[in-house]
Amino acid sequence: MINQLLVIWNNVRAGLFAALQPKVIASGKVLALISMAIKFLIGPAVLAATSLAVGLRGDLLRIAIVQVISHGN
Secondary structure, three states: OHHHHHHHHHHHHHHHHHHOOOOOOOOOHHHHHHHHHHHHHHHHHHHHHHHHHHOOOOHHHHHHHHHHHHHOO
16 A cells, blocks of 8 residues: 555656656757657668568568557667
């Protein structure tokens, strides 16, 4: 019970800290757009090209692309 309350309290504190920041995107709009383009366009495209080159097709290719989008940090 105490552990759960501490986790909730830490989440609230982290949310308040993020909300009180003067800038939501610290790196600027241009750099944020470039990084999003790399993550959502170039990353899956490179994965698809290399997967097709080695023979990965069908459902496995789709699963790999989804994993790149959701886990690519």
